[in-house]
Amino acid sequence: MPEPTPLDLPEGDPFGPHNLPYGVFSLPGTGRRTVGVRLGSHVLDAGAAAHALGSPYASLLAQPTLNPLLAAGRQAWSDVRRALTAWVTVPAHRDTVARFFHPLSDVTLHLPFEVADYVDFYASENHARNCGEIFRPHMDALTPNWKHLPIGYHGRSGTVVVSGTEVIRPAGQRKAPTDEVPSYGPSVRLDIEAEVGFVVGAPSELGRPVGLSGFRDHVFGLTLLNDWSARDLQAWEMVPLGPFLGKSFATSVSAWITPLEALDAARVAPPARDVPLLPYLDDADQDEPAGYDLHISVAINGHVVSEPPFSTMYWTAAQQLAHMTVNGASLRTGDLFGSGTVSGPEYAQRGSLLELTWGGRDVLELPDGKRTFLEDGDEVTLTAWAPGPDGVRVGLGEVTGRIAPGA
Ligand code: CA
Secondary structure (H helix, E strand, O other): OOOOOOOOOOOOOOOOOOOOOEEEEEOOOOOOOEEEEEEOOEEEEHHHHHHHOOOOOHHHHOOOOOHHHHHHOHHHHHHHHHHHHHHHHOHHHHHHHHOOEEEHHHOEEEOOOOOOOEEEEOOOHHHHHHHHHHHOOOOOOOOOOOOOOOOEEEOOHHHEEEOOOOEEOOEEEEOOOOOOOOEEEEOOOEEOOEEEEEEEOOOOOOOOOOOHHHHHHHEEEEEEEEOOEEHHHHHHHOOOOOOOOOOOOOEEEOOOEEEHHHHHHHEEOOOOOOOOOOOOOOOOOOOOOOEEOOEEEEEEOOEEEEOOEHHHOOOOHHHHHHHHHOOOOOOOOOOEEEOOOOOOOOHHHOOOHHHHOOOOOOOEEEOOEEEOOOOOOOEEEEEEEEEOHHHOEEEEEEEEEEEEOOO
């Protein structure tokens, strides 16, 4: 029997050859960052393997970020993925490729791409209704525009951080309705938002909207995303112009970007539309379903508090992309757009503590004590899986972050 290698995976491993997410890693003591591809609990030095195999993609892969690959466009993404699949499955490549794996426990993972612009949406009807009922109990839960356009805002790309980065409790100005005057201090209502982030590869031209059918040409892949939110800062500042400092202190993304091609078996139709949509958003006649059947799990200190189903999202990522560019705004390589908090219809499917505790009214019982919002030292981890080919699961790389005390 030959020695087992990183290519010998347990049956049904969610990070098997059907998945192959991309990241950027370095080895201890070298500081040299390079593109890696995850297989099981190992990472393949993709550039080094490409070079050893005489691949034409070596120059796209031997890079300190994914941006050159992202910019190369859809045909290159397919070609590179096909090559990688062959390298990890065809016996003739086996001995060569096996030399370029490192155990994940031996490497440092970095933010895998340079984030260009960051936009966050609000696409879950369950989440929007819950927020409406919590914040505006005497008004309609959904605003009049909600079913006509995907609501979003431009966030802060410079504070998008990779999984594992500590999140320092933000300080700011807040004023509860019962307070006479505003005060300043560390947030006492620090929360999470379980989301999925979409990563733009190919840019678009200024003045030229990207329609629904352009989604797969421009979007490279997706990643789990935690939109940390200071509810007390947010509540005081956000009317009338929207989220600002209550969100901009940190947004965490996974170290792994899952290419859309790995998720072909996970596509599902979005929920039925209740109102007719304008033509640029109307996806009734699209060839392929535009939703994704992602099963997300939210854990605090290892205890699962929620399992939000991404398949329930009202607005799809393709509609968000079409809306984001319908005014002629261009896309840049590395643009990131978040889905908005994913919340299903059930209690245990809510993607934020705001909803799980109903604005802090209720208490969440955890094995290590009661919570309304996050305490210093709490570690929040999002994981997810999607159906893959032949019944195998596609794992999404986790995104985790621990709360550190504020300054
Ligand atoms: Ca959000």
